Amino acid sequence: MSVDDWFMNEILPLEGALIRFLRANWRNGGDVEDFRQEVYARVYAAASRQLPDYPKALLFTTARNLLIDQVRRSKIVSIETVMDLDTLNVSRDEASMQQVITAREEIRMLEAELEKLPRRTREIFLLRKVDGLSQRETAKRLRVSEPTVERHLRKGILHLANALNRTTSRRDEAVQRTAGEMKRFEDEN
Secondary structure, eight states: OOHHHHIIIIIGGGHHHHHHHHHHHOSOGGGHHHHHHHHHHHHHHHHHHOOOSOHHHHHHHHHHHHHHHHHHHSSOOOHHHHHHHHHOOSSTTTSOHHHHHHHHHHHHHHHHHHHHSOHHHHHHHIIIIISOOOHHHHHHHHTOOHHHHHHHHHHHHHHHHHHHHHHHHHHHHHHHHHHHHHHHHHHHO
């Protein structure tokens, strides 16, 4: 199935629920349409890499994360917003405990790898990917050229992607070893 077909069949039918979710969890209704488009873009990009097993969970987890990102970016955060976002439990019923544990391990590993980056590369990565600044805004803030921002960002992304690949490979090897050990145990007994 193509990503376009998947998106039309699995995601677009959830649009009404997504809009209700965004309106219920964000105070400024004028942002909802922009948020919807950003959620769609993120979901589509993720599905382009691999079609997810749980499209609804992906959609609402992405929406929740977008709202959390917006809260982080805003200077003033109301306690109600934080409490509302903490109580959202959209995907936990659909994601297995192993998926949650794996995701948390990957986040911890990426945080540790981020600390290993050179200071300037880390600053640029955080400004672009966490704070959401444009390449131009990042260059202006750090008083460097835009090609410098691009070069450091590419370096940071490559480092983190390689670290994630190494972690995934080690985890896959461990799963295979465990499966082999279980098979040998079953064969012996």
